[in-house]
Amino acid sequence: MNLTPTYNLNQPIDRHNTDSSKWRRYGDDVxxxxxxxxxxxxxxxxVEALHRRVEHGVFGYGDTPAALRLLICERLERLYGWKVSPPELFFLPGLVSGLNLVCRAVGILGDGVLMxxxxxxxxxxxxxNGGRTVITTLLQERNGRYEVDFDAFEQAITxxxxxxxxxxxxxxxxxxxxxxxxxxxxEICLRHDVLICADEIHCDLIYNGHRHIPMASLSPEVAGRCITLMSPSKTFNLAGLGCxxxxxxxxxxxxxVQSAAAGIVPHVNVLGYVAALAAYREGQSWLDEVLAYLTANRDYLVDFIQEHLSAIATTKPEGTYLAWLDCRNAGIPGNPFRFFLDQAKVALDDGARFGPGGEGFVRLNFGCPRATLAQALARMREAVEHDR
Ligand SMILES: Cc1ncc(COP(=O)(O)O)c(C=O)c1O
Known part of the structure; x- marks a missing residue:
């Protein structure tokens, strides 16, 4: 691991006027x-690989680089002991496409999809979207972390x-x-003949003390009943490049899955391939730095909430740069997402959009310079204190 930081992650980067969805939606004061x-x-x-490719200046149809397939297979084996061969990979412009495709590719119209x-x-x-029905069970919060309710999980299966x-x-x-x-x-899914689609997009953003295990790596039996979705997009911050x-x-x-995609889902664009290849090949030292930075952000956030927003409950994320804040007992009037947007000028995600169990919560993305996080939290604190 490279211990000397080579990236200045503290430095805020102006993302206005870059067609950023995040920075455009809510106006300049938010x-x-x-x-x-x-x-x-x-x-x-x-960035350098993209520059070289852009300089070439010809942007015709692309095709998946064989080197990328090999690199991913090598990576899955190295990180997880999971043996995957190149033809077992299918490239997509995004995971949301993947989720939608899999829902259409598995079962028949009207079938239930559990989550x-x-x-x-x-x-x-x-x-x-795929003519299926949604079956949900609730994760249970116990002692500061969310756990699977296995009885409810099994009982929900029809x-x-x-x-x-x-x-x-x-x-x-x-x-x-x-x-x-x-x-x-x-084990429950296999016993009930339920196929598994594992969205593992955040698999590289794991904090010390935890380890990502791909569902399909558990055993050949599970692998034969599983579709895994992955991407370098969260890991290396390439979401806008769609690979x-x-x-x-x-x-x-x-x-x-391939026939569900045929004629509908476009190929990955050539810049997405270039970025993915360079990231998997040469991005590890950046990722080490970012993970150390995110760890400190996570700890700062959890400490700040405990100290200054103590009516809000949260758990310590084991992975991802997302925090899930329980505002139900914080005395916040109405929807907390609206409250923080209007009163603190901080845009979070509205927990109600995350299905049952999300009402009264907000999701906070701490993948930003510390100063941005600190400023947002200070504004949130002020809004809550002002409202008392
Ligand atoms: C769990 C999960 N899956 C999928 C996505 C989106 O993936 P993509 O941008 O590749 O469609 C996200 C983005 O936040 C995510 O958190």
Missing amino acids: LPLWVADMDFISPRPV QTPVYPPFLTAPI PNTSLFLLCNPHNPVGRVYERWELERMA AFAVAQNPEIMKR
Whole structure:
């Protein structure tokens, strides 16, 4: 690990006038700590590789670089002992496309799709878009962390349930599931003939003391019943470049996903490939620095809330740069998202959009310079104190 910082992550970067969704939606007087991208510059090798590609000046149709397929397979084996071969990868412009495709590729119209809430909102809409129904169970907060309610999980499965959408690390609650939890979820799914789609987009953003385990790496049996969705986009802050991939080791499932995509889902753009390749090849030292920075941001945030916003409850994220704040007992009038937007000029994500269990919560993105985070928290504190 590179111990001397080479990136100045403290330095705020002006993202106005860059077509940033995060920075455009709420006007110039609002600090945006919502949507999941970070306010950090990407790894230098990525920026340089993009420069070289742009200089070439010809941007015709692309094709997945064989080197990227190999690099990803090598990475999955190195990090997780998970053996994947290049044809078992299917490239997509984003994970949300992947979630929607998988909902259409698995089962039949009207089938149930199981998920645990609160959860990333497109989980709730993907089944509906594909003519399926949504089945939810609640994650349970116990002793400062969210846990799977295995009884409710199993009881929610009906003969028409064909798919379980797993989010690991779990957005928004920041859990990184342990092996035994994954094994138990997988065992239940396999016993009930439920396929698993594992959204593991946050898999590289894991804090000390925790370890990401891909669901499909548990065993060949699980791999044969699992589609994994991953991407360098959260890891290296490349969300706007649209390069993601699905891993399906069951050829029948791969065929179904590919035919659901045919003619509808566009190819990954050439710059997305260039960035992904450079990031996986040369981005690790940047990632080490960013993880150290995010760890300090996370701890700053949790301490600040305990000290100055103590009526708000939160858990310490094990992964992701997202914090899930329980404002239900904070005496905040109305919807807390609205309150912080109007009174503090801080844009968060409205917990109500994350399905059952989300009402009264907000999600805060701490992937930003410390000064931005500190300013947002100070504004939130002032708004809450002013309202007393
Ligand atoms: C769990 C999860 N899945 C998928 C996405 C979005 O993926 P993409 O931008 O590749 O569609 C996000 C972004 O926040 C996410 O948190």
